[in-house]
Amino acid sequence: MATTRPLSPSIPTHTPPEIAPLGNPIFARIRIANSSDVPHIHKLMYQLAVYERLTHMFSATESSLASTLFNSPPFQSFTVFLLEVSPSPFPDQPDGPVGCYSPITRVINLDHPIVDTDAPEFGSGGEAVVAGFVLFFPNYGMFLGKPGFYIEGLHVRECYRRKGFGKMLLSAVAALGAKMEYGKVDWLLLDWNANGIGFYKKMGAEVVQEYRICRLIQDALKAYEI
Numbered sequence: 001m002a003t004t005r006p007l008s009p010s011i012p013t014h015t016p017p018e019i020a021p022l023g024n025p026i027f028a029r030i031r032i033a034n035s036s037d038v039p040h041i042h043k044l045m046y047q048l049a050v051y052e053r054l055t056h057m058f059s060a061t062e063s064s065l066a067s068t069l070f071n072s073p074p075f076q077s078f079t080v081f082l083l084e085v086s087p088s089p090f091p092d093q094p095d096g097p098v099g100c101y102s103p104i105t106r107v108i109n110l111d112h113p114i115v116d117t118d119a120p121e122f123g124s125g126g127e128a129v130v131a132g133f134v135l136f137f138p139n140y141g142m143f144l145g146k147p148g149f150y151i152e153g154l155h156v157r158e159c160y161r162r163k164g165f166g167k168m169l170l171s172a173v174a175a176l177g178a179k180m181e182y183g184k185v186d187w188l189l190l191d192w193n194a195n196g197i198g199f200y201k202k203m204g205a206e207v208v209q210e211y212r213i214c215r216l217i218q219d220a221l222k223a224y225e226i
Contacts, residue, residue: 023109028165029090030172031103033080033133038066040122040130041080048155052190069135074101075180076138081172083132083156083165084124085114104172108164116159132156134169139186146183149173154187170203188213 033041042062049058069078084090090105116122122130132155139150151173156166177185189196189207197207216224 023111024113025107025109026114027086027089028106028108028131028168029084029086029103029128030081030168031084032074032101033069033082035066035070037080037082037124037130038062038069040082040124041065041069041133041135043121044130044133044155044157045153047157048153051155052193075176078135078137081134081136081169082124082130083160083169084128085131085160085165086126086128088127090128101176104168106168110163114159114163116157118157118159122157131160132165132169134173136173136185141183144183146181148182148184148186149177151185151187166199167203170200 039062042060042065045060045065046055046058049055069080071077089107090103116129119129124130134154135152136149137152139148140146141148151170154166154169156169174185189200201207
């Protein structure tokens with residue numbers, strides 16, 4: 001066996017420095033929500049009402065959500081996608097209910113770690129926390145002659161904004177619509193929300209100026225009861 005010649009004492013030895021991980025990775029997952037997620041969904045909806053300055057219209061309760069959101073298979077009626085984040089990879093999971101949807105996972109490298117002071121309130125098991133949601137359901141494009149999806153609400157908690165998570169949620173709905181050969185995805189946007197308008201335009205959305213919302217709600221709708 002060959003022997004290694006010892007280094008001369010005059011030649012210094014050098015140990016390469018340990019390479020630190022690049023940036024601050026965070027693991028994200030989008031999955032179908034279920035009835036056990038209602039407390040988180042309710043809190044997120046209220047946060048969205050605060051952001052949109054519409055808390056005076058907010059009357060949803062955990063009970064009302066639990067009794068109305070999960071009565072049909074996903075995508076046939078109301079569906080909620082939850083966005084979860086974790087400092088560690090998510091374990092592999094089977095497909096969603098009745099094998100209809102596999103969770104989407106991503107690794108996002110951030111410049112700085114996220115400080116989430118509300119993490120205990122939004123914990124969803126292990127190190128994971130709920131960071132956002134999107135609620136959508138089928139509609140129909142009569143001029144297209146095709147079904148579509150209508151997004152009732154999309155919200156990302158404040159400390160997770162401007163990091164690609166909103167795009168991830170919207171893309172999940174759009175990708176599902178494209179896969180199902182639907183004709184469109186619609187949603188509403190408040191006219192003062194300049195950041196939102198710019199964000200959706202960058203994602204390829206057309207902001208239609210010609211339409212106005214017409215709505216019968218609460219007492220105005222109740223007046224039609226026979």
